[in-house]
Amino acid sequence: MDKITIIRRIKVKAIVTERLKQELVQQIQEGIKKMEMELSFLEQRNKKALTELTLKASPQVQAVREQFEWEKKKREEGKATLLEQLKKINVLEEGQEVLQGEVEGPVEIKLGDSWDGVLDKEIVIKDGVVVNIR
Known part of the structure; x- marks a missing residue:
């Protein structure tokens, strides 16, 4: 062979x-907005789930709290990463x-x-x- x-x-x-910088800023801002929407949705879903489980005296309350905290932390880290990228864009020449x-x-x-x-x-x-x- x-x-x-x-x-x-x-x-x-x-x-x-300048056009590339504007496009990158827009993409990052959309990503941040998405993360914020996901966080808001998670908080609403968590409140509802915890309320239902508490009323039922379910032993799953702690597990649901831990899962929510993990999901929240993951999205907050993603948002922080996007904010860091936004700062780096301003430095590009x-x-x-x-x-x-x-x-x-x-x-x-x-x-x-x-x-x-x-x-x-x-x-x-x-x-x-x-x-x-x-």
């Missing part, structure tokens, strides 16, 4: 522009390249190919347009 096709990860980088994600793509490898050349691939985008493939 002289060649094989494999799937490899390709980094996607974005050039920071225009023209700077930032990692936006990864995609997977096939590549054919032949005998004698450079392994570094196979793995080190990047796509650079600016305002949603591919400006470089390297």
Whole structure:
């Protein structure tokens, strides 16, 4: 066998522009709003469940409280992470390249190919347009 096709990860980088910063801020603010809505829903559901279980004198009250606290903590941590990302966006400078994600793509490898050349691939985008493939 002289060649094989494999799937490899390709980094996607974005050039920071004012438009990109605005889009990122909007996405993060939507994520924060979603976390707040989930927290509110959890609190309402928890109150209702605890009230019902307390009236029934159920032994599950403590387990429900613990589950609620765990769910609440998870969402509060997510919200804190989003707030931290929001701060980092303000520090980004225009023209700077930032990692936006990864995609997977096939590549054919032949005998004698450079392994570094196979793995080190990047796509650079600016305002949603591919400006470089390297």
